[in-house]
Amino acid sequence: MTLQFPRMPEQITKAESRILDYISNNPEEFLLSSIGEVGEKLDVSGTTISRFVRRLGCGDYKELKRLVADQNISEGPAAKLMQTLHSEEAFTVNNWFLRQQMYLQKTLEGLEQEEFQKAVSALCSAHRVFIHAKSASSSLGQLLMFRLRRLGIQSVLLPSGGSEVLEGLSQAKAGDLVIMFSFSKLSQEGKMILGYRKEAGYQTLTFISRAFVPEEERADIQLFAYRGEAKEYHSMTAPAALVDALVVAVSEQMGEASVENLSHLYHMKKTYAPNR
Structure with missing residues (x-):
């Protein structure tokens, strides 16, 4: 599940990456979990989660939950391919290889x-x-x-x-x-x-x-x-x-x-x- 946030920081820490990955891949579990439960599962502090929530442009943890609950994103191979093709103004092999360089760096x-x-x-x-x-x-x-x-x-x-x-x-x-x-x-x-x-x-x-x-x-x-x-x-x-x-x-x-x-x-x- 790809979530859209009010803003996305250019740089995120490894702890923040775990938080984002957990929310994206476990949205239902996330919506049923308190900030303390998420912190314990991911081995990060509640303060770290709260700070990251604000960096995403949400006022607090409850607002982030509402955002996740409201989003209904298409999934499946066809939708993923269309999303990739339309993420650039036009597909070029140069852009594709530059993207692969980014994947290798990540x-x-x-x-x-x-x-x-x-x-x-x-x-x-x-x-x-x-x-x-x-x-x-x-x-x-x-x-x-x-x-x-x-x-x-x-x-x-x-x-x-x-x-x-x-x-x-x-x-x-x-x-x-x-x-x-x-x-x-x-x-x-x-x-x-x-x-x-x-x-x-x-x-x-x-x-x-x-x-x-x-x-x-x-x-x-x-x-x-x-x-x-x-x-x-x-x-x-x-x-x-x-x-x-x-x-x-x-x-x-x-x-x-x-x-x-x-x-x-x-x-x-x-x-x-x-x-x-």
């Missing part, structure tokens, strides 16, 4: 470096890597699996949906890593993956585009990638760049082992597939 600002390093270490130490990606994210899952296999990391692509996910997930054990792409909301398959991790003992890593994620939807490791506002066409530029950055960092940490794996693959191709 990703860099929202990405926790400690989480990124945890992801690198988890991939390097994992016995096996299971990847779940569906819909538009399936291309990212394929890319990640391809890159990891070239480094000699055993990677498996889980079925995209339904009970078949459980059939693949049943093979995951302690020492394995399960990766999923859960940008705007947690899918039913994502709930299965998080729900089964305690019993199986595997670690979880998720790619998100939300500044706030409820505790029950949190993976062990979370990597943030900005894809645009809720009502915009959702770009895959930043997530794809983040996948490649992760693979390069893993390769560097593996050191000579990654070079040996790539060299071995190269010689196999020369020997057994000379025409390729």
Whole structure:
């Protein structure tokens, strides 16, 4: 849900970004929550929320609630695409690439470096890597699996949906890593993956585009990638760049082992597939 405010500050803090993200993605829950309850959930003070409310141009918390309640915004892929196309005077490839630069910058600002390093270490130490990606994210899952296999990391692509996910997930054990792409909301398959991790003992890593994620939807490791506002066409530029950055960092940490794996693959191709 994309909200319109009397004014939007040019610069907002990480705490304010969490507040805005929470309100946009959980409007019904927000409308039923007091300022203290929201502050406790987001780990920010009531003073911070009140100050941000005023920076948005609202007189107080109650006025912000009325604004959220009154707005009825169209959703869905078609509406998002139309919103993106009409956000500029005319679409040009130059404007589009400039926008992607902004998405990459926002990703860099929202990405926790400690989480990124945890992801690198988890991939390097994992016995096996299971990847779940569906819909538009399936291309990212394929890319990640391809890159990891070239480094000699055993990677498996889980079925995209339904009970078949459980059939693949049943093979995951302690020492394995399960990766999923859960940008705007947690899918039913994502709930299965998080729900089964305690019993199986595997670690979880998720790619998100939300500044706030409820505790029950949190993976062990979370990597943030900005894809645009809720009502915009959702770009895959930043997530794809983040996948490649992760693979390069893993390769560097593996050191000579990654070079040996790539060299071995190269010689196999020369020997057994000379025409390729």
